[in-house]
Amino acid sequence: MKEAFLLGNGAIALGLLEGGCQVVTSYPGTPSSEILPEVVRFVKSENLKTYTEWSTNEKVALDNAYAAAVSGKRAACCMKQVGLNVAADSLMSAAYMGTTGALVVVSCDDPGPHSSQTEQDTRLMARLAKVPVLDPSNPREAREMAKLALDLSQKFKIPVILRPGIRVCHARQNFSWESFSVGGKPAVFEKNPARWAATPRFRFLLHRELNEKLVQISKKFDRLRGVNEHNLTKNTKYPLGIVAGGVPYSVVKDLFTESRREDIPILKLGAPYPFPERLAKQFLRACKKVLVLEETDTVIEYFLRDRKKVLGRLSGHVPSEGELLPGVIARVINNVLEDLGIPPMAVSGNPEVQELVKNLNLPIRKPTLCPGCPHRASFFAIRKVQPKAIFTSDIGCYTLGLNLGGVDTCLDMGAGITMASGFYQAFAQDGVEQPIVATMGDSTFFHSGTAGLLNAVYNGARFILVLLDNDTTAMTGMQPTPALGIRADGSTGKAIPLERVVAGCGVDFIEVVDPYDIKAMTTLLKKAKAYVASPDGGIAVVIARHPCVIAYRDRAIPEKRPVTVTDDCDECGFCHQRFECPALYPDAEIGHTSVNKSICADCGVCTQICPKGAIVGA
Amino acid sequence: MKTINFVLSGLGGQGILFLTRVLAQCALDKGIPVLGAETHGMAQRGGSVVSHLRTGDVESSLVREGTAHFLLALEENEAYRNLAVLSEKGTLCVNASGNPFPKDSVRPYLEKMKIQSRALPVGKIALELNAPLAANSGLLGVFAALENTPFAKADIRATIARLSPKRFQDLNLKVFDACLEKTSAT
Ligand code: SF4
Ligand code: SF4
Numbered sequence: 001m002k003e004a005f006l007l008g009n010g011a012i013a014l015g016l017l018e019g020g021c022q023v024v025t026s027y028p029g030t031p032s033s034e035i036l037p038e039v040v041r042f043v044k045s046e047n048l049k050t051y052t053e054w055s056t057n058e059k060v061a062l063d064n065a066y067a068a069a070v071s072g073k074r075a076a077c078c079m080k081q082v083g084l085n086v087a088a089d090s091l092m093s094a095a096y097m098g099t100t101g102a103l104v105v106v107s108c109d110d111p112g113p114h115s116s117q118t119e120q121d122t123r124l125m126a127r128l129a130k131v132p133v134l135d136p137s138n139p140r141e142a143r144e145m146a147k148l149a150l151d152l153s154q155k156f157k158i159p160v161i162l163r164p165g166i167r168v169c170h171a172r173q174n175f176s177w178e179s180f181s182v183g184g185k186p187a188v189f190e191k192n193p194a195r196w197a198a199t200p201r202f203r204f205l206l207h208r209e210l211n212e213k214l215v216q217i218s219k220k221f222d223r224l225r226g227v228n229e230h231n232l233t234k235n236t237k238y239p240l241g242i243v244a245g246g247v248p249y250s251v252v253k254d255l256f257t258e259s260r261r262e263d264i265p266i267l268k269l270g271a272p273y274p275f276p277e278r279l280a281k282q283f284l285r286a287c288k289k290v291l292v293l294e295e296t297d298t299v300i301e302y303f304l305r306d307r308k309k310v311l312g313r314l315s316g317h318v319p320s321e322g323e324l325l326p327g328v329i330a331r332v333i334n335n336v337l338e339d340l341g342i343p344p345m346a347v348s349g350n351p352e353v354q355e356l357v358k359n360l361n362l363p364i365r366k367p368t369l370c371p372g373c374p375h376r377a378s379f380f381a382i383r384k385v386q387p388k389a390i391f392t393s394d395i396g397c398y399t400l401g402l403n404l405g406g407v408d409t410c411l412d413m414g415a416g417i418t419m420a421s422g423f424y425q426a427f428a429q430d431g432v433e434q435p436i437v438a439t440m441g442d443s444t445f446f447h448s449g450t451a452g453l454l455n456a457v458y459n460g461a462r463f464i465l466v467l468l469d470n471d472t473t474a475m476t477g478m479q480p481t482p483a484l485g486i487r488a489d490g491s492t493g494k495a496i497p498l499e500r501v502v503a504g505c506g507v508d509f510i511e512v513v514d515p516y517d518i519k520a521m522t523t524l525l526k527k528a529k530a531y532v533a534s535p536d537g538g539i540a541v542v543i544a545r546h547p548c549v550i551a552y553r554d555r556a557i558p559e560k561r562p563v564t565v566t567d568d569c570d571e572c573g574f575c576h577q578r579f580e581c582p583a584l585y586p587d588a589e590i591g592h593t594s595v596n597k598s599i600c601a602d603c604g605v606c607t608q609i610c611p612k613g614a615i616v617g618a
Numbered sequence: 619m620k621t622i623n624f625v626l627s628g629l630g631g632q633g634i635l636f637l638t639r640v641l642a643q644c645a646l647d648k649g650i651p652v653l654g655a656e657t658h659g660m661a662q663r664g665g666s667v668v669s670h671l672r673t674g675d676v677e678s679s680l681v682r683e684g685t686a687h688f689l690l691a692l693e694e695n696e697a698y699r700n701l702a703v704l705s706e707k708g709t710l711c712v713n714a715s716g717n718p719f720p721k722d723s724v725r726p727y728l729e730k731m732k733i734q735s736r737a738l739p740v741g742k743i744a745l746e747l748n749a750p751l752a753a754n755s756g757l758l759g760v761f762a763a764l765e766n767t768p769f770a771k772a773d774i775r776a777t778i779a780r781l782s783p784k785r786f787q788d789l790n791l792k793v794f795d796a797c798l799e800k801t802s803a804t
Binding site: 005139167170171173250253325347348359362582 | 629630631638639642643646651652653654655656657658663664665666676677678679680681682683684685695696698699701702705706721723724727731741745750751
């Protein structure tokens with residue numbers, strides 16, 4: 001027997017492989033990013049043949065896994081909830097066409113949100129696409145549900161979504177397992193154009209088939225012990241029952257164990273769609289009122305149609321945004337209990353502490369670019385050359401260019417470019433030449449930059465695009481990019497230089513610079529600016545290339561250049577506000593800025609930015 | 619099995635995950651099941667980072683307000699920020715920068731809740747020992763010196779040694795020992 005203290009994402013990886021998954025694809029995104037690396041780890045340690053890949057985006061990941069699933073294999077693709085938006089087109093169609101093997105779409109939700117642009121609920125996407133969804137309450141259950149999802153998918157020939165919340169993905173729990181192997185059939189694709197290339201007329205038939213599958217699965221979900229179940233005692237009536245799924249279920253369970261409450265029954269819905277109608281009806285019949293606790297939106301609540309009986313978000317009892325933290329759940333339940341005249345749970349905690357902490361006015365800790373981060377130098381140079389530009393940006397560490405005034409918009413993956421061309425056209429229409437500087441990371445560019453760039457070139461937009469090329473997907477934990485040419489399992493793949501892709505999009509101005517050299521970068525940006533404005537100019541692409549200091553400690557700063565601040569510093573605050581390196585701080589003891597040696601990366605970049613020349617090599 | 623709740627707080631980059639892993643491993647080595655929650659993503663870039671760790675038979679990973687037995691903070695403000703998690707008679711270990719800890723405005727609350735606090739400038743001690751990244755091991759030293767820790771000092775020390783990357787092992791232990799000794803002495 002083997003043992004490990006696994007991340008929830010590791011438990012999902014383990015479950016997928018134990019369930020015989022032969023193909024796993026993914027695009028990284030918090031909180032899903034660790035699933036694929038954990039799969040790779042198990043593939044190596046258990047000596048499996050499962051194919052793994054970092055795909056260039058979530059749609060690509062889903063399509064690749066889907067092809068395996070219609071070749072009779074068991075496949076999974078993993079992404080974050082907003083990634084599923086990118087893959088939604090594929091998902092909707094795949095639901096109609098079905099599978100011959102299995103396809104599990106792991107889509108990780110981020111209530112809070114902690115690291116996402118929305119709090120959207122993947123279960124609603126499952127409902128929209130008409131595919132079953134499983135909602136684990138902790139890592140242990142996620143492992144079991146990964147296997148269950150594969151089995152369900154294979155049995156009913158339908159894609160199945162596994163929707164772990166961030167508190168499952170980034171929880172850690174101790175696990176043990178026996179050695180296993182991944183068997184499975186060799187690929188067989190049986191041609192059947194009426195299904196695999198169905199025209200609208202056949203789509204109607206496929207839709208009917210899908211609806212029939214859902215009826216069958218709903219019946220199965222009525223009897224899915226351990227996943228969908230209640231703890232009612234026969235012939236008993238209750239003033240209140242709780243319906244909960246996913247992470248909120250585990251919280252309620254612990255709360256009731258801790259406060260020894262056996263008087264309130266729970267209906268657990270770990271498989272909320274297709275909705276287990278019969279089971280829910282049974283539960284509702286036994287309870288006078290039911291309180292629904294689910295994350296993040298209303299799915300179960302919508303299916304429980306009796307608005308007089310059902311309490312939840314629609315009735316205003318449960319907050320409609322933010323995470324259902326244990327404290328929130330305890331308060332919601334106690335409020336309802338009090339409303340109904342039932343004794344509340346005895347929960348510890350002293351309410352006055354919130355007020356006390358609030359009055360301390362603690363500094364908000366904004367995330368910032370790391371000390372030595374090359375993006376900081378890039379944003380500094382951009383602001384210097386184009387102070388009045390609109391700065392469209394994108395998703396990654398560099399969104400934190402916000403703190404340097406270098407990011408005005410961040411819509412979604414790829415919008416750094418598409419919003420730049422949109423702004424250009426909106427202003428150009430009025431005869432206004434609005435300067436625009438777009439920023440985008442290397443991985444984001446491969447994910448969804450090209451279509452937008454092609455469009456911008458084709459339609460004659462003009463702006464500067466700075467590709468922040470740090471040789472990695474930093475924000476999500478340093479996954480390789482196609483430019484690096486290292487594949488998910490660490491083997492060598494073909495490296496595709498950014499320059500070639502940019503040139504292929506029809507861009508004529510492409511230059512590379514090391515942003516650590518701020519002077520060189522500003523000179524190049526001025527040249528780019530002139531090109532954009534010239535009569536036959538267009539889009540200028542500046543590739544700001546320097547490795548991420550976290551991913552490549554040695555390569556990023558091959559020569560340490562420690563710095564110190566002289567008494568010429570008059571504490572003007574320029575380096576804090578405009579350069580914002582966290583290693584530079586106003587030192588009350590000496591009356592001017594100092595370097596925090598414990599976090600300084602010795603990159604030496606700040607020596608180029610102080611207007612008084614007070615930051616010098618040590 | 620009695621549940622013990624830990625909350626560990628600090629800033630991204632301070633090594634909270636290592637701290638969490640050491641405590642979890644100490645419990646696992648005693649055969650106690652562990653469930654915890656970590657912070658990944660955006661906040662790891664210097665934002666407030668919190669880890670939760672629960673030992674015993676539990677289903678959910680987050681420690682509810684008012685139920686943490688131990689709060690270990692790598693920074694004073696992060697200790698204050700997470701004060702609400704501590705239960706009555708809970709214990710607070712903090713890396714204090716040199717300011718008196720706790721603040722006067724907080725002291726009455728700690729007294730009323732019978733929360734015991736241990737503050738030591740572990741960051742400074744680590745820096746003096748030329749190990750700026752080992753403040754987390756230092757805080758474990760403060761924790762190990764408590765009378766009410768659930769794990770033996772030697773076990774915590776051995777676990778740090780086992781989980782440290784080779785090149786940091788000696789430094790981590792040096793800082794741990796120094797902070798353990800300084801806390802025991804006070
Ligand atoms: S991880 Fe890399 S890219 Fe991200 S902020 Fe730090 S240095 Fe910059
Ligand atoms: S050398 Fe300057 S810019 Fe670089 S990390 Fe240190 S303080 Fe920050």
